[in-house]
Amino acid sequence: MTTVLTVEDLSIGFRSEGKVVTVVRGVNFKLEAGQTLALVGESGSGKSVTSLGIMGLLPPPPQSRTDGRIILHGDQDTDLLTLPEAGMRRVRGDRIAMIFQEPLTSLNPVHTVGAQIVEAIRSHRRMTRKAARARAIDLIEQVGIPDAAARLGSYPHELSGGMRQRIMIAIALALEPDILIADEPTTALDVTVQAQIIDLLRRLQADTGMAMLFITHDFGVVADVADRTIVMYAGEMVEEGSTDTVLGRPLMPYTRGLMSAVPKLQTAGLKQGELQTIDGFVPDPANLPTGCSFHPRCRHMREGLCDVPPVPLEDAGDRHMVRCKRWQDLAEASG
Amino acid sequence: MLRFILHRFGHSLLLLFLVSILGFTILHLAPGGPLSQFALSPGMTQAELHKIAERMGLNRPLPVQWFDWFTGLVIGDWGHSFRDGRAVLDIIMGHLFATLLLVISSTILSVGLGTLVGVLGATRRYSAFDYLATVGAMIALSIPTFWFGLVAIYVFSLKLGWLPSGNMYSIGDESVLDYARHLIMPSCVLALVQVAIWSRYMRSSMLDVIDQDFVRTARAKGLARSRVLYAHILRNALIPMITLLGIQLPTLLSGALVTETVFTWPGIGRLFLDSLGYNDYPVIMGVLMFTAIFVLLGNLIADILVASVDPRVRLE
Numbered sequence: 001m002t003t004v005l006t007v008e009d010l011s012i013g014f015r016s017e018g019k020v021v022t023v024v025r026g027v028n029f030k031l032e033a034g035q036t037l038a039l040v041g042e043s044g045s046g047k048s049v050t051s052l053g054i055m056g057l058l059p060p061p062p063q064s065r066t067d068g069r070i071i072l073h074g075d076q077d078t079d080l081l082t083l084p085e086a087g088m089r090r091v092r093g094d095r096i097a098m099i100f101q102e103p104l105t106s107l108n109p110v111h112t113v114g115a116q117i118v119e120a121i122r123s124h125r126r127m128t129r130k131a132a133r134a135r136a137i138d139l140i141e142q143v144g145i146p147d148a149a150a151r152l153g154s155y156p157h158e159l160s161g162g163m164r165q166r167i168m169i170a171i172a173l174a175l176e177p178d179i180l181i182a183d184e185p186t187t188a189l190d191v192t193v194q195a196q197i198i199d200l201l202r203r204l205q206a207d208t209g210m211a212m213l214f215i216t217h218d219f220g221v222v223a224d225v226a227d228r229t230i231v232m233y234a235g236e237m238v239e240e241g242s243t244d245t246v247l248g249r250p251l252m253p254y255t256r257g258l259m260s261a262v263p264k265l266q267t268a269g270l271k272q273g274e275l276q277t278i279d280g281f282v283p284d285p286a287n288l289p290t291g292c293s294f295h296p297r298c299r300h301m302r303e304g305l306c307d308v309p310p311v312p313l314e315d316a317g318d319r320h321m322v323r324c325k326r327w328q329d330l331a332e333a334s335g
Numbered sequence: 336m337l338r339f340i341l342h343r344f345g346h347s348l349l350l351l352f353l354v355s356i357l358g359f360t361i362l363h364l365a366p367g368g369p370l371s372q373f374a375l376s377p378g379m380t381q382a383e384l385h386k387i388a389e390r391m392g393l394n395r396p397l398p399v400q401w402f403d404w405f406t407g408l409v410i411g412d413w414g415h416s417f418r419d420g421r422a423v424l425d426i427i428m429g430h431l432f433a434t435l436l437l438v439i440s441s442t443i444l445s446v447g448l449g450t451l452v453g454v455l456g457a458t459r460r461y462s463a464f465d466y467l468a469t470v471g472a473m474i475a476l477s478i479p480t481f482w483f484g485l486v487a488i489y490v491f492s493l494k495l496g497w498l499p500s501g502n503m504y505s506i507g508d509e510s511v512l513d514y515a516r517h518l519i520m521p522s523c524v525l526a527l528v529q530v531a532i533w534s535r536y537m538r539s540s541m542l543d544v545i546d547q548d549f550v551r552t553a554r555a556k557g558l559a560r561s562r563v564l565y566a567h568i569l570r571n572a573l574i575p576m577i578t579l580l581g582i583q584l585p586t587l588l589s590g591a592l593v594t595e596t597v598f599t600w601p602g603i604g605r606l607f608l609d610s611l612g613y614n615d616y617p618v619i620m621g622v623l624m625f626t627a628i629f630v631l632l633g634n635l636i637a638d639i640l641v642a643s644v645d646p647r648v649r650l651e
Contacts, residue, residue, distance in 0.1 A: 055555055057551060057554055057555060089557050089558075089559065090557060091557070092554070092555055092556065092557035093555060093556040093557030093558075094557055097555070097556075098555045100548060100551070100552065100555075102548050105547060105548040105549060106548045106549055106551075106552045107549055107552065108549040108552075108553065108567055108570075108571070109549070109571070109645075109646070109647055110570055110571055110574075110644065110645060110646060111566070111570075119556070119558065119562075119566070120556040120557075120558075123556065123557060123558050123559065123562065124557060155646040155647070157646070157647050168552070171552075171556065
């Protein structure tokens with residue numbers, strides 16, 4: 001496997017009222033060509049901020065502060081965090097592309113979809129307008145929109161949400177990026193459209209061999225798309241492993257809580273209509289609990305243990321990492 | 336589109352009809368009355384006044400007078416001035432050039448400068464420039480125009496002697512350069528408040544767009560900063576400005592009154608003020624209707640323009 005991106009010890013903070021509040025701490029992962037990595041977590045867990053950090057789309061310093069390294073591998077390795085804006089601009093869209101949660105508002109309402117695809121191509125490649133249009137038609141076909149040539153002249157408001165997300169995907173794929181970051185790309189869509197978009201992304205990944213960083217809070221989607229999964233909580237990785245392991249044998253109580261909070265048609269042992277939730281809220285990043293950030297919400301919390309730092313990310317074997325002081329007891333208890 | 340224009344046209348005619356009734360009624364409710372001008376003549380007697388009223392049809396019931404005047408309005412006979420007997424429409428047209436010259440030049444100045452200041456303020460939010468522009472706009476908006484005008488005359492005409500203090504041209508010169516020299520002060524003074532308004536609207540319109548998802552998309556595509564700014568942010572931020580211009584521009588026709596008065600500029604605003612002073616009812620009503628027509632026309636054109644630049648707007 002070829003590693004296309006390595007994130008090392010990434011921390012991201014924002015300046016707020018004179019203080020820097022760190023919202024992402026010590027994140028490490030690698031993206032492999034042709035593979036999908038899922039970042040899972042609740043709102044405020046830092047998953048979207050991590051993706052914007054990779055794209056260099058965070059507010060510029062001093063409003064934000066980033067530490068660590070984001071290495072884009074290629075003919076030569078580049079640390080994106082030290083790359084000047086002009087170089088970063090060449091990376092965005094060309095080497096790393098991104099699609100977003102809100103297809104309804106992610107396209108410019110006053111330009112045709114054709115113009116928005118052509119613009120992406122021509123800002124990175126020397127290509128005539130005609131050639132770029134031909135490429136745009138190919139792309140629209142590729143993302144499964146019929147009558148592609150006629151669609152070129154459509155405005156975003158003339159298309160459905162699913163269609164608009166397909167156009168976003170077409171734009172993202174226009175320059176055959178090494179990496180596609182998908183930030184909750186199906187959250188705003190109907191369930192049936194969701195499945196179509198995920199199928200499309202998987203097919204396109206198989207065709208192009210790009211790496212995908214898939215950000216979601218939906219374990220159903222994770223099971224569908226991801227080879228590996230990272231669970232994030234309060235800006236930290238709390239569990240990481242192959243998707244089969246993380247979903248099949250979750251070790252961190254937070255992961256288990258998240259998984260049982262997913263509504264299922266039939267859940268053994270649960271009464272109909274009863275859904276398990278995690279009590280409490282994601283902590284304020286400016287005011288994190290000491291020790292394990294999850295301990296105030298955790299049913300298995302032990303005083304004097306869980307609220308004492310440090311809480312390291314431990315290897316549970318077979319590259320399955322977990323950040324929990326009690327993972328061994330809990331694994332034994334649940335058999 | 337054609338249906339929309341026809342529909343709006345009908346709408347506008349109805350509005351003009353209502354404006355004519357309302358304006359006519361309010362004007363005649365005001366103290367003085369159309370005869371007060373004649374009453375000032377030395378040696379004027381009540382009997383003579385009565386004769387004048389009879390000759391001019393001013394003793395008929397108001398609705399009849401209105402109907403007479405309104406039918407004239409429709410066929411292009413807007414009546415004659417009480418002051419000098421000239422046709423109202425001719426008088427207005429005679430003042431139109433001066434007003435258009437002033438209004439158009441100051442609008443170009445204020446829209447250009449206001450857009451620039453607004454865009455810079457929005458892209459450099461909370462910078463020293465943004466702060467300065469905000470304070471400057473507040474000052475420009477809170478100090479009356481006539482004061483600016485008088486200060487400008489004091490400094491540039493009286494003290495420095497660079498520019499003429501009033502009028503549109505010097506008698507005997509009347510070259511383009513001469514017009515331009517006369518135009519500089521009034522159009523700058525008129526533009527001052529307009530720049531303040533425009534830059535504030537432009538700034539907030541830009542900020543509305545800057546945080547939109549599609550701007551993030553544009554940046555994620557790796558577009559150059561300038562392209563994100565012009566093709567994506569500014570292009571969307573200008574749409575509400577068209578509507579604003581459609582409302583602002585026509586009101587300046589008579590709204591430049593203060594500036595025109597301070598600089599003795601022979602425009603429609605001053606014509607209106609003078610006519611009010613003389614109780615010259617036909618001219619007052621004429622200017623009123625003329626301004627109303629321009630306001631409605633301005634709005635119609637603005638709507639058509641918005642529809643042509645914003646594909647989401649359909650004119651039905």
